[in-house]
Amino acid sequence: MLTIERQEIILSLLREKDVVTVKEMCEVTNASESTIRRDLTELEKHQYIKRVHGGASLLKKKREEPTLLEKSTINQQEKSMIAQKAASFIEEGDSIYLDAGSSTIELIPFLKDKSVMVVTNGIPHVQLLIEYGIETYCISGKAKRGTAALVGTKAVDSIKEYRFDKCILGINGIHLEQGLTTPDPEEASVKQTALAQSQARYVLADPSKFGEVSFANVADLAGVHIITTNGLSDEQQETISKQTTLEVVPL
Amino acid sequence: MLTIERQEIILSLLREKDVVTVKEMCEVTNASESTIRRDLTELEKHQYIKRVHGGASLLKKKREEPTLLEKSTINQQEKSMIAQKAASFIEEGDSIYLDAGSSTIELIPFLKDKSVMVVTNGIPHVQLLIEYGIETYCISGKAKRGTAALVGTKAVDSIKEYRFDKCILGINGIHLEQGLTTPDPEEASVKQTALAQSQARYVLADPSKFGEVSFANVADLAGVHIITTNGLSDEQQETISKQTTLEVVPL
DNA sequence: TCACAAACAATCAATGTCAATCATTTATAA
DNA sequence: TTATAAATGATTGACATTGATTGTTTGTGA
Numbered sequence: 279m280l281t282i283e284r285q286e287i288i289l290s291l292l293r294e295k296d297v298v299t300v301k302e303m304c305e306v307t308n309a310s311e312s313t314i315r316r317d318l319t320e321l322e323k324h325q326y327i328k329r330v331h332g333g334a335s336l337l338k339k340k341r342e343e344p345t346l347l348e349k350s351t352i353n354q355q356e357k358s359m360i361a362q363k364a365a366s367f368i369e370e371g372d373s374i375y376l377d378a379g380s381s382t383i384e385l386i387p388f389l390k391d392k393s394v395m396v397v398t399n400g401i402p403h404v405q406l407l408i409e410y411g412i413e414t415y416c417i418s419g420k421a422k423r424g425t426a427a428l429v430g431t432k433a434v435d436s437i438k439e440y441r442f443d444k445c446i447l448g449i450n451g452i453h454l455e456q457g458l459t460t461p462d463p464e465e466a467s468v469k470q471t472a473l474a475q476s477q478a479r480y481v482l483a484d485p486s487k488f489g490e491v492s493f494a495n496v497a498d499l500a501g502v503h504i505i506t507t508n509g510l511s512d513e514q515q516e517t518i519s520k521q522t523t524l525e526v527v528p529l
Numbered sequence: 530m531l532t533i534e535r536q537e538i539i540l541s542l543l544r545e546k547d548v549v550t551v552k553e554m555c556e557v558t559n560a561s562e563s564t565i566r567r568d569l570t571e572l573e574k575h576q577y578i579k580r581v582h583g584g585a586s587l588l589k590k591k592r593e594e595p596t597l598l599e600k601s602t603i604n605q606q607e608k609s610m611i612a613q614k615a616a617s618f619i620e621e622g623d624s625i626y627l628d629a630g631s632s633t634i635e636l637i638p639f640l641k642d643k644s645v646m647v648v649t650n651g652i653p654h655v656q657l658l659i660e661y662g663i664e665t666y667c668i669s670g671k672a673k674r675g676t677a678a679l680v681g682t683k684a685v686d687s688i689k690e691y692r693f694d695k696c697i698l699g700i701n702g703i704h705l706e707q708g709l710t711t712p713d714p715e716e717a718s719v720k721q722t723a724l725a726q727s728q729a730r731y732v733l734a735d736p737s738k739f740g741e742v743s744f745a746n747v748a749d750l751a752g753v754h755i756i757t758t759n760g761l762s763d764e765q766q767e768t769i770s771k772q773t774t775l776e777v778v779p780l
Numbered sequence: 781t782c783a784c785a786a787a788c789a790a791t792c793a794a795t796g797t798c799a800a801t802c803a804t805t806t807a808t809a810a
Numbered sequence: 811t812t813a814t815a816a817a818t819g820a821t822t823g824a825c826a827t828t829g830a831t832t833g834t835t836t837g838t839g840a
Contacts, residue, residue, distance in 0.1 A: 280548055280550060280581060280582070280583045280584050281581065281582055281583070281827075282548055282581045282586060283548050286548075300787080300788095309828085309829085310828070310829040310830075311787090311788095311829085311830095312828070312829055312830075312831095313827080313828060313829070315787095315788075315789080316827085316828085319789095324662070331786090331787065331788085331836070331837070332786080332787065332837095333787095401652060401655050401656055401667070402656070404652045404672050404677070405652055405653070405656075405677060407672065408672045408673070408674045408677060409674075411674065413671075414671070414672040415669070415670065415671050415672065415683070416652070416667065416669060416670060416671075416672055416679055417669050418666070418667060418668050418669035418687045418690075419666065419667060420664075420665070420666050420667075421655050421658065421659045421665040421666065421667055422659070423659045423662065426655070426656060426659060428667055432666070432687075432690070436669045436683075436687070439669075439683070532817075551797080551798095560818080560819090561818065561819045561820075562797090562798095562819085562820090563799095563818070563819055563820075563821095564817080564818055564819070566797095566798075566799080567817085567818085570799090582796095582797070582798085582826070582827075583796080583797065583827090
């Protein structure tokens with residue numbers, strides 16, 4: 279079995295199970311403990327997993343961030359509808375920060391013919407934006423494997439050179455007390471900075487994100503518009519609406 | 530069996546299976562290990578696949594297969610060879626500026642396993658670099674339609690935040706008196722800045738670029754290594770060599 | 781606190797994989 | 811046809827990966 283195959287198996291085990299022991303991984307892959315350990319070291323180096331005594335877990339509590347490709351196929355239609363709603367808030371001449379991620383990329387087709395100016399930290403976003411003939415600026419930063427997002431100090435500093443009428447962010451967790459959270463602290467800093475530079479703030483989130491808490495805190499709910507589809511209980515909607523603006527897109 | 534046939538088989542195996550070992554490919558094609566390895570080297574050069582220890586895997590970005598394989602090769606192959614020569618100058622631990630453009634992108638497969646740090650203004654470059662697991666930084670700037678290059682004041686300022694051991698540029702015109710030129714003044718500024726921040730300077734250019742003059746001046750020939758294939762007359766070679774270092778890759 | 785077991789990193793020998801080289805076969809041109 | 815070039819397969823030494831073994835560290839429960 280090839281190294282890369284084995285590592286893929288380890289990752290998929292983790293996606294199912296949150297925490298997996300070294301022994302389990304040995305059994306599934308028919309590899310020795312040494313080999314598994316080496317794989318774990320490798321995977322940790324590339325920030326796919328976090329090692330714990332006895333095994334490994336994903337960087338995030340719940341599960342690995344799916345790669346962009348996986349994400350984009352799963353709930354694409356739902357995301358597209360959420361994105362369309364977000365686009366309806368965008369006005370002619372706006373300067374916009376568009377966060378990296380699979381939700382926000384769905385917004386781009388709706389920006390066509392709007393004569394807006396977009397700044398983004400998502401590499402695939404840049405490509406798509408210019409294909410649509412939209413005036414696009416890319417921030418600087420370190421390119422993160424997997425999501426192809428630009429992060430780090432340079433990214434944060436780079437965002438500070440702009441002011442935005444609106445920013446549109448994706449998010450992993452939305453929680454009444456914990457606020458907005460995301461798995462990667464580096465990405466969290468970038469999001470924070472973008473929020474700070476923006477007049478109006480929109481967060482795209484499908485209902486599965488509600489009640490979730492990820493590792494790194496981004497902001498609390500006050501002052502952001504959350505756009506989602508209807509999949510929340512009336513009760514949930516009500517409690518959240520007390521803290522922030524909630525836009526619900528009918529499916 | 531024809532080389533093309535065999536390579537097609539390898540590609541279709543990969544499309545089915547994502548990761549394939551050399552042995553499997555040998556069995557299916559009845560070719561020797563050596564031949565398969567040569568095929569893999571070839572396919573990787575042209576960015577159809579990514580080699581891994583023991584076999585090969587598909588680059589996530591799926592490219593068009595049949596026509597490309599038959600046709601494109603001449604220019605691309607030439608570019609790839611020039612890029613390979615450029616890569617031979619790159620050492621372990623180097624920090625590199627990689628200019629946007631179709632010549633420089635060919636360099637990326639040769640950077641694999643070199644533990645270098647790359648800064649680039651090419652959006653497709655960023656995507657490919659992170660797929661190869663190379664530490665990648667993207668500068669900021671305005672995204673230019675067509676070439677997907679980042680340009681403008683922000684780009685220039687952004688480059689100034691780095692120092693490079695080596696920079697690798699593409700270029701449109703190389704002329705004895707006019708020096709290096711390119712059509713877009715915005716891109717010219719970016720190239721100039723990159724040159725200024727670099728210890729060693731490499732310019733990739735196929736022979737058709739010699740004698741050409743484009744609109745915007747980038748730099749004169751002194752102090753840059755020009756890498757090209759042999760298509761120049763001995764006379765041309767000699768006169769240019771008086772002004773700068775000329776590396777000629779045999780076809 | 782201690783003792784014990786599990787988990788661990790470091791090392792080593794065996795095996796597998798690799799690029800480079802060369803001789804042979806196969807295609808192509810003269 | 812012969813001469814030349816290209817593709818192929820086998821071989822080689824260098825290097826990478828692997829599993830076993832070692833001694834050390836870490837966590838657990840008495």
